[in-house]
Amino acid sequence: MSHKPTITDTLQFPADSKVPGALFGVGAVGLIATIIGYFLDADQFFFSYLVSFTFFSGIALSALIMVMLHHITKSSWGVVFRRISESFTANIWIWAIFVVPILFGIHNLYHWSHPELLEYGTEEYDKIVSGKSPFLNSTFFIIRQVIYFAIWGFLGYKLHKVSVQMDETNDWGLSALLRKVSAPGILLFAFTVAFAGFDWLMSLDPHWFSTMFGVYFFAINFQAFWPIMILIVFYLHKQGLLTNTIRQVHIYDLGAWFFAFTVFYAYIAFSQFLLIYYANLPEETLWYYHRMEGGWQYLLYGSLIFRFAVPFLVLLNREAKKNRMILGGMSALVLIIHFAEIYWIAMPTLYDHGFSFSWMDITAFLGLGGVFFGLFFRQFKQNDMIPKNDPKLEDCLSKSYHQ
Amino acid sequence: MSTTEDQKIHGILAEFRNPKELTDVAKKMVNSGYSKFDTFSPFPIHGMDKAMNLKKSKLGWIVLGHGILGFSIAIAMMYFMSVIDYPLNISGKPFFNAPAWVPITFELTVLLSAFGAVFGMFFLNGLPKLHNPLFNSERFKKATDDGFFACIEADDDMFEAEKVKALFQEAGATHIEEVYE
Numbered sequence: 001m002s003h004k005p006t007i008t009d010t011l012q013f014p015a016d017s018k019v020p021g022a023l024f025g026v027g028a029v030g031l032i033a034t035i036i037g038y039f040l041d042a043d044q045f046f047f048s049y050l051v052s053f054t055f056f057s058g059i060a061l062s063a064l065i066m067v068m069l070h071h072i073t074k075s076s077w078g079v080v081f082r083r084i085s086e087s088f089t090a091n092i093w094i095w096a097i098f099v100v101p102i103l104f105g106i107h108n109l110y111h112w113s114h115p116e117l118l119e120y121g122t123e124e125y126d127k128i129v130s131g132k133s134p135f136l137n138s139t140f141f142i143i144r145q146v147i148y149f150a151i152w153g154f155l156g157y158k159l160h161k162v163s164v165q166m167d168e169t170n171d172w173g174l175s176a177l178l179r180k181v182s183a184p185g186i187l188l189f190a191f192t193v194a195f196a197g198f199d200w201l202m203s204l205d206p207h208w209f210s211t212m213f214g215v216y217f218f219a220i221n222f223q224a225f226w227p228i229m230i231l232i233v234f235y236l237h238k239q240g241l242l243t244n245t246i247r248q249v250h251i252y253d254l255g256a257w258f259f260a261f262t263v264f265y266a267y268i269a270f271s272q273f274l275l276i277y278y279a280n281l282p283e284e285t286l287w288y289y290h291r292m293e294g295g296w297q298y299l300l301y302g303s304l305i306f307r308f309a310v311p312f313l314v315l316l317n318r319e320a321k322k323n324r325m326i327l328g329g330m331s332a333l334v335l336i337i338h339f340a341e342i343y344w345i346a347m348p349t350l351y352d353h354g355f356s357f358s359w360m361d362i363t364a365f366l367g368l369g370g371v372f373f374g375l376f377f378r379q380f381k382q383n384d385m386i387p388k389n390d391p392k393l394e395d396c397l398s399k400s401y402h403q
Numbered sequence: 404m405s406t407t408e409d410q411k412i413h414g415i416l417a418e419f420r421n422p423k424e425l426t427d428v429a430k431k432m433v434n435s436g437y438s439k440f441d442t443f444s445p446f447p448i449h450g451m452d453k454a455m456n457l458k459k460s461k462l463g464w465i466v467l468g469h470g471i472l473g474f475s476i477a478i479a480m481m482y483f484m485s486v487i488d489y490p491l492n493i494s495g496k497p498f499f500n501a502p503a504w505v506p507i508t509f510e511l512t513v514l515l516s517a518f519g520a521v522f523g524m525f526f527l528n529g530l531p532k533l534h535n536p537l538f539n540s541e542r543f544k545k546a547t548d549d550g551f552f553a554c555i556e557a558d559d560d561m562f563e564a565e566k567v568k569a570l571f572q573e574a575g576a577t578h579i580e581e582v583y584e
Contacts, residue, residue, distance in 0.1 A: 271507060277502050280494050318463075400449065 027370025469519025
């Protein structure tokens with residue numbers, strides 16, 4: 001009935017591309033500038049660094065869960081995008097070195113790491129932090145970071161490696177191996193990402209807790225992952241790459257995911273807020289209180305409007321998800337507001353009296369972003385841009401719109 | 404099955420071998436200018452909407468309308484209850500307690516949207532419909548099993564029994580019959 005679709009595009013990202021080099025250049029300049037900032041204001045340096053580190057780690061982690069979900073459900077819709085995600089996940093073990101500055105800055109970032117809070121009877125003694133010290137202590141924090149990155153690094157590296165191997169050997173049996181890695185991978189991912197959220201962001205205010213924070217952390221990252229994917233595909237198309245392979249119908253799916261997880265984000269973020277608002281317990285409301293005064297509230301209202309209301313209403317219509325201008329615009333908007341939201345979570349710990357923005361926030365973002373995407377493109381150009389021998393590829397290529 | 408000549412003709416039913424033939428004959432019917440025709444198959448066939456030249460469903464707009472209605476009703480109801488009719492001070496929160504109203508607003512929006520989707524679908528499909536003249540055809544029962552049918556109705560302005568039969572014949576129908584009301 002239907003003839004076998006063939007790929008007419010070249011599958012190789014131009015080997016002489018200057019993109020990775022340029023990105024590494026930006027990254028190096030940004031990081032050096034930020035390191036100079038360390039000697040001027042160490043607290044500011046570590047907080048700026050943490051915000052950008054979380055931003056980019058979140059992209060890699062979302063790519064990881066997307067690949068695992070894709071394998072475990074034997075999906076065909078996104079085979080053409082899988083190598084992009086895999087190229088993010090393949091670098092997580094390298095990216096692990098960027099958690100080291102956070103370990104050095106543990107006393108600047110995390111109030112609970114100060115040992116004098118635990119000394120009973122002294123003026124600094126803090127009963128709440130003391131009670132949480134079996135979990136929130138520097139040694140265990142460092143051990144946890146090692147565990148997280150060992151798990152993510154292994155999963156990411158393995159999933160990429162086996163997938164590339166299938167390109168060469170055309171051995172479809174490998175897809176069973178990919179599923180075997182993905183199944184426990186998803187379970188481990190769920191725990192590690194939730195706890196990473198607790199560690200990196202929630203414990204900045206050790207008195208506060210939200211049992212939903214792990215899901216919230218996942219929700220903000222996963223929503224922001226789809227804009228990244230959409231913009232990378234648009235970039236490839238602009239370079240004239242994969243224009244006949246990744247078609248409008250595939251991009252529409254990305255738009256649909258983007259829309260779905262916009263709603264998911266709003267649901268999770270609002271649920272967290274509503275329960276705390278309604279119960280009105282001082283130990284819980286204080287966190288929001290600090291984030292709803294002194295200018296910080298505008299970031300919160302900005303998230304509500306530009307991260308939920310606007311993308312929701314705009315992307316509700318099917319035609320909007322087929323329109324590149326609209327999709328690209330919404331993607332850029334959500335990425336900006338994603339950064340703003342992480343900023344809003346982390347920064348009021350340091351500036352609880354009012355909004356503050358430093359040049360180090362920009363340099364840290366450019367530095368880590370340059371390295372992150374430099375690593376991505378370096379990986380991406382080493383292999384074919386789509387898993388060309390995947391059993392589901394044919395399904396994916398012959399995809400058409402459902403009416 | 405009894406067919407008497409004085410009965411009013413409903414249309415002409417033709418059976419085809421497979422989805423591909425049915426899709427082709429749908430295109431053919433569109434190209435020949437027929438408008439009141441339908442196709443029947445045991446399962447949805449991809450590309451059939453396009454082959455039959457069907458317009459995009461209006462269901463989405465019905466759902467949107469109901470969603471907006473549900474949203475407005477929820478806000479109006481809670482505003483009347485908590486601000487006008489029986490204001491209660493709950494832990495010092497304002498009467499117009501927007502965050503606390505969100506769940507109910509959401510629920511009513513979704514509920515009415517779902518009603519709009521289900522009943523709108525019934526309405527657009529002309530349901531409930533207790534009888535269709537095509538059920539007079541014994542053969543038509545296969546449409547729920549392994550039969551692929553096309554029917555051009557007598558109401559069509561271009562309907563001429565002989566021409567319609569010729570069209571189906573040409574398209575490779577395995578069985579053609581007149582269906583009476």
